[in-house]
Structures are given as structure tokens and as C-alpha cells.
Amino acid sequence: MEVVIEDQNQNGSSVASKQPEPEKRKEKDLRVKRKSFGSKKMRRAGLSSESPSAAEKEEEEEEGMKISAAAKVTPVENVDEQKPEWNDNVEYFIKKKLRIWCRVANEQWQLGKIQSTAADTSLVILSTANVVEVSTEELFPANPDILEGCEDLIQLSYLNEPSVLYNLRVRYSQDVIYSKAGPVLIAVNPFKNVDIYGNYFISAYQTKAVDAPHVYAVAGAAYDEMMREEKNQSIIISGESGAGKTETVKLAMQYLAALGGGVGSLLEACWAADPKARLEFKEITVSLEKLLRSLCSDDDAEDQTISLVQERVVYDFPKLKMKTTKKKKKNKVMTNKI
């Protein structure tokens, strides 16, 4: 998986290579640390002075300070040092009328602009023209339009929850379901057929004609690494129920089957890994052939059976393997007969 990142980052997209420049300049001019506005780091600093447990901790540490004559800087002083930077950022966003993300009712995020800020709250004018008063901690800087829909989230100038969600949504609305977050491929379930699979795309990824984020690219990188290093590779696919894990496995298998020389080679590999799968295959073939013979002429039946069964094996290999394990006992009996 890590190879995927390196290869694809090296190639980079035009957005990746061109966009970060103006942002860097702005931040440098303002002496604003990258991602400091709304970042975890700044929020931690803010929370440390507000949460009761953190305050207790600070008190304890201050006690310790009294005892230790050597200690010169208290954590409280560190927090105070960071506060002006946060305020500077907010002031800058007000001055430049830059867009921010604001958490409104129902945990939803909306774009807006800060009108003014006082203490821990800010007045924000939303894109809907409504003005709301929110905690400054609930504000996050929005990225410039030019970065909208970028393919790798690490290209974003400001990496925060609303910016990530928005970027994925923009891509999703254009049926671009894959994005990257550095080494990780993010897939958003389209719940419909999207025209990004099949032989045309397989050969495009095989020949490296495209490098847009895709499950084929991940499978290809794992395959290349396996061949180069002569070591087994793992592709970890995770997500909540219904996220599309099984579909993704099938697509990765489809690509690997094509790389390995087609369905026949994949079957050989499966059988080599689990010889009992051959029995399962034979069982399916026989029953399917019987069915096809009853439906069409004898000559066609055999060919159609093989292609249909091979297709099923590629698409249902994970389930087939589970079934094979369950039928272990039955297979033993069959082995004796054969």
C-alpha cells in the first residue's frame, strides 16, 4: 500500500504540483503556521486552558514548579504564547474576508465569513445570509476554490473535518468515487454503476496511462511490489457495513486476475492455494452444464459453462472459499469417491 502513495505522489497531478505555491506564500507572509487555524494542535491549546481536568493538571504542574527551583516555564505560559497566533489567524480571516467552515445546528457544516470575534465567540455570516453566533472553536478555515475536488487530501492547505468531507462530496457529485489521503485510498460507495471498471480501465492502469486514485492502482502497486521484492503483500480494506468492501475485493481480484494472465491463471492459483476449491469448481461446473444442456444445444453448453463458471469464481472467490471450508467434511467423502 505504501508503494501506491510513493508512485502516485511522484507522478502527481497538475493540481498537486501547481496549487500549493500561493498558499505557502500567504502563510509565510502572515507568519501563520500551516494548518494552525482550527487544527488539533490549536484546539488542544485552547482546551487545555478551559477543560476542568486540564486545569487541575495545570494546577498540579504549578505546584510542582514551586518545589522545583530549576523549572522556569510553566505549561500555562506555553498556552498563552499560542493564543495570539490563533487570534491572528481569526483576525486575518476577518480582514481578508476569507471563507470558513462553521458548525451549525444538527451537526451540519456551512460555509461563511467571520464578521467579528470577541472572547471565545464569533459572529459569522453564513452563505445563506443568516448571521449566527458560534464558539470560535467551531470554526475551521476553508480551502481556496482552486483546491476544490483535489484527488489527494494532503494537497489541501487546511486539513480539517469539514474540508475533507466537502472535498469528497465534490468528487462524489462528479461520480469520482476514489480519492487518496496520502497512502490510503478512500472509496465512497456510489450505489450505482459507475463507468470506471472493465477491460479498458484495466489496461489503462496496467500500462500506467492513468494514475488517478483507483482500486486497480492499489492492486497494481501491491502486485508490482510483490514481483519486485518477492514478498507477500496485503491490501487492507476496511469500512462500515455496506461501505463496499466486498465489491472492492472483487474489483481488486478482477485486476489481479488480468495481471496474472486472465481467469485461468487465477483459478490455477486458487487451486494451488486451496486444492479443495477444485472440487467445488467441478461440482458447480457439472450442475451448471446440466442446466445449460437443457437450455441450449450440446455444442454450446460446454463453452458457456466454462466461461460462466470462471466468471462466478472470479467474482465470488471470497464466498467460494468460505463455502469450501464449510463443506470440508463433504469434500472428504467426495475425495474418496474420486
Ligand SMILES: Nc1ncnc2c1ncn2[C@@H]1O[C@H](COP(=O)(O)OP(=O)(O)OP(=O)(O)O)[C@@H](O)[C@H]1O
Ligand atoms: N464500486 C461500487 N460500484 C457500484 N456499486 C457498489 C460499489 N461498491 C459497493 N456498491 C454497492 O453497495 C452494495 C454493498 O456493498 P458491499 O456488499 O461490498 O458492502 P460491504 O462493505 O461488503 O458490506 P458488509 O460489511 O455488510 O458485508 C453492493 O451491493 C453494491 O450495490
